Amino acid sequence: MALPILQSLAVFAATWIAWRVLRRLVRGDPFAPLRGPPSPSYITGCMKLLFSNTGMAYHEHLVKTYGRAFRLPGMFGETLLYVHDPKAMHHLVVKDTHIYEESDDFLLTNKNVFGKGLLATIGDDHRRQRKMLTPAFSINHMREMTPTFYGIIHKLRESITQQVVPGGEVEEIDLLSWMTRTALELIGQGGFGYSFDTLEHDAPEHPYSAAIKNYLSALNTPSLLLTRLFLSPRLWELGSPKFRRAVINAIPWKGLHELRDLVDIMDGTAVEIFESSKRALNDSESDLSKRIGGGKDVMSALLKANMTASEEDRMPDDELLAQISTFIFAGMDTTSNGLARILHLLSEHQEVQDKLRQEVSEAYEKQDGDLDYDTLNSLAYLDAVCRESLRLHPPAFAVLREAKVDGVLPLGRPIITTDGREVSEIFVPKGTKIFLSIHHCNREEEIWGPDAAEWKPERWMAPLPSSVADARVPGIYSNMMTFLGGGRACIGFKFSQLEMKVVLSLLVQRFKFAPSGKKVVWLNNGIIQPSTEDSPLTAMGHKKLHLPLNVSFAKSA
Structure with missing residues (x-):
C-alpha cells in the first residue's frame, strides 16, 4: 500500500508546484516595486533564513535595512510581505480581519492536531466559541482561581528549596x-x-509535558516547516482522517512519525480530561467544590455555561474537547518560556532582582500570608518587570x-519604492502571506524612544512618552x-499574567538567581525558547531546551 500512496503524493506535489510556478509567471510579482532582500534560492526563497531557530539576527538585518514594510x-x-508598521497591523488584526485571516497552514495544522478549537476556527465559529469562553477568563474568575495558583507555586518553591x-x-x-x-x-x-x-x-515528567515541550521543535524542523508552508494546505484536505493517517504511517519520514506520536499523546490526555470533567458535571452526587481547583477551573465553568446556552451558541463535544489541547498549547509554552526569560533577565540584573525582592517581601509581611488577586496586581515594580519583559521579549x-x-494595506509612515516613489499603502492580492513581527513592533524606537531595545523596568514606573499612545498599536495589552489584538487576541492573557506574578513573587522572595556561566541562547521555534551554546542534541535531533541558572537562598529569606 505504501508505494502507491507515495507515488500519488509525488504526482500531487509535482502538479501543485508546477501550478504555483505557472501562476507566478502569468501574473508576475505584484510587489516588485517594494524594497526587500534578494532571494538566495528559487526553491526556498528566504524561508529557511526567516524560520531558522537561530535566525533572529537575520530578522534584525532585514528590519534595519528595509524598514517597517x-x-x-x-x-x-512566491512573495511575502514583512510588516511591523502599527497602522498596517491595526488593519491586519482589527479593522480588516475579513480580508486578512490566519493562514491556511495555521488553521489546518491546528485543526488536525488540536481539533476545531479557537486556534482552528475563523469567522462566526470563532466568534461563537470566544463568546462562550470569555466569561471563564474574566477578572472575577481570576480572583477565584488565585488560591489554587498559590497552592501550586508553594509546592514548586518547596521542591526547589530541597534542591x-x-x-x-x-x-x-x-x-x-x-x-x-x-505552567502545565x-x-x-x-x-x-x-x-x-x-x-x-x-517526580517523573508527565508524558504530556514532554510531548508539548517537544511539539514546536518537531513541527518547525526546516523540512517539516517548508512542507507545511507550501503543500500542507492541500495535503490536510486529502481524503478522510483515516486516509491521511495511513498516508502519514506510510511515508518513511522519521520526523513526521515523531510528530504523530507526540500528537497521539496530547490527544489521549485531552480525551481523558474531557471525559473526567463531563462525568463530574453530570454526576448529581458529585460535589464540584471537592474537585481539584475547587470546581473553579475554566472547563467546569465552560461546561456549566454550555448547558444553559442557546442552541446557536452551544458548543458540541468535539469543539469542547478541542479547547483542552488548544488551551494547554497556547498557555503553557508561552508562559513557561516567558517566565524563563524573566528569571534569566533577573539573574543578569541583580539590582532589579533586589528591588523586586524588597517589594514582594514587604507585601507578604504585611499580608502575613498569600496575597489576594488585587493586592498582587497592585505591586508596581512586579508589574513593571513583567510588562517590560513581555515588551522586549515577547514569547511569540x-x-x-x-x-x-484582494485588499489595500495602509501604512502609518510612507515607504520609498525601488524606483524612488513614496507610497502610503500597499495593494495586497488574494493569497498573499503577511509576516507580522510582534518583536519589532514592540521595539520600535519611534514609539518607545532611543532605549527601546534595552530592558528597563523603570520605564513603567513613570508616565510613558506620548509617542506610545500616539502610535495606536492595536495590542490588547499595554x-x-x-498578546495580539482584535478578535484573535489572546483570550487567556489575564490567566498568564496571574501565573507569572504568583511564580515570580514567591520565588524571588526566597531565592537569588544568578548566571551559571553557561552561555544561554534563545531559539525561535515558533515560541522563543532557551538553550545553551554547548547544549547536546536530543534523541529527536533538536537542541536540548533548558535554562541553567545558579540558585541560592536570598539573604532576606
Whole structure:
C-alpha cells in the first residue's frame, strides 16, 4: 500500500508546484516595486533564513535595512510581505480581519492536531466559541482561581528549596524544566481541574509535558516547516482522517512519525480530561467544590455555561474537547518560556532582582500570608518587570496572516519604492502571506524612544512618552503586540499574567538567581525558547531546551 500512496503524493506535489510556478509567471510579482532582500534560492526563497531557530539576527538585518514594510522572496517565486508598521497591523488584526485571516497552514495544522478549537476556527465559529469562553477568563474568575495558583507555586518553591538546601550552597538548576512543569500544572488545575504533576523534585515528567515541550521543535524542523508552508494546505484536505493517517504511517519520514506520536499523546490526555470533567458535571452526587481547583477551573465553568446556552451558541463535544489541547498549547509554552526569560533577565540584573525582592517581601509581611488577586496586581515594580519583559521579549516572535481577498494595506509612515516613489499603502492580492513581527513592533524606537531595545523596568514606573499612545498599536495589552489584538487576541492573557506574578513573587522572595556561566541562547521555534551554546542534541535531533541558572537562598529569606 505504501508505494502507491507515495507515488500519488509525488504526482500531487509535482502538479501543485508546477501550478504555483505557472501562476507566478502569468501574473508576475505584484510587489516588485517594494524594497526587500534578494532571494538566495528559487526553491526556498528566504524561508529557511526567516524560520531558522537561530535566525533572529537575520530578522534584525532585514528590519534595519528595509524598514517597517517590505517584500520577502518565498518558495518557488512566491512573495511575502514583512510588516511591523502599527497602522498596517491595526488593519491586519482589527479593522480588516475579513480580508486578512490566519493562514491556511495555521488553521489546518491546528485543526488536525488540536481539533476545531479557537486556534482552528475563523469567522462566526470563532466568534461563537470566544463568546462562550470569555466569561471563564474574566477578572472575577481570576480572583477565584488565585488560591489554587498559590497552592501550586508553594509546592514548586518547596521542591526547589530541597534542591538548594544542602549547606545552603549555590546549586545549578534547570529553571525551564521547572517553569514548564509548573505552567502545565497551573493550566491543568486552573483550566481543567486536573493534576499533571506533584511538582516533587524527583517526580517523573508527565508524558504530556514532554510531548508539548517537544511539539514546536518537531513541527518547525526546516523540512517539516517548508512542507507545511507550501503543500500542507492541500495535503490536510486529502481524503478522510483515516486516509491521511495511513498516508502519514506510510511515508518513511522519521520526523513526521515523531510528530504523530507526540500528537497521539496530547490527544489521549485531552480525551481523558474531557471525559473526567463531563462525568463530574453530570454526576448529581458529585460535589464540584471537592474537585481539584475547587470546581473553579475554566472547563467546569465552560461546561456549566454550555448547558444553559442557546442552541446557536452551544458548543458540541468535539469543539469542547478541542479547547483542552488548544488551551494547554497556547498557555503553557508561552508562559513557561516567558517566565524563563524573566528569571534569566533577573539573574543578569541583580539590582532589579533586589528591588523586586524588597517589594514582594514587604507585601507578604504585611499580608502575613498569600496575597489576594488585587493586592498582587497592585505591586508596581512586579508589574513593571513583567510588562517590560513581555515588551522586549515577547514569547511569540511573529504571526502570519493571509489575504483571503484582494485588499489595500495602509501604512502609518510612507515607504520609498525601488524606483524612488513614496507610497502610503500597499495593494495586497488574494493569497498573499503577511509576516507580522510582534518583536519589532514592540521595539520600535519611534514609539518607545532611543532605549527601546534595552530592558528597563523603570520605564513603567513613570508616565510613558506620548509617542506610545500616539502610535495606536492595536495590542490588547499595554500598547504592545505581545498578546495580539482584535478578535484573535489572546483570550487567556489575564490567566498568564496571574501565573507569572504568583511564580515570580514567591520565588524571588526566597531565592537569588544568578548566571551559571553557561552561555544561554534563545531559539525561535515558533515560541522563543532557551538553550545553551554547548547544549547536546536530543534523541529527536533538536537542541536540548533548558535554562541553567545558579540558585541560592536570598539573604532576606
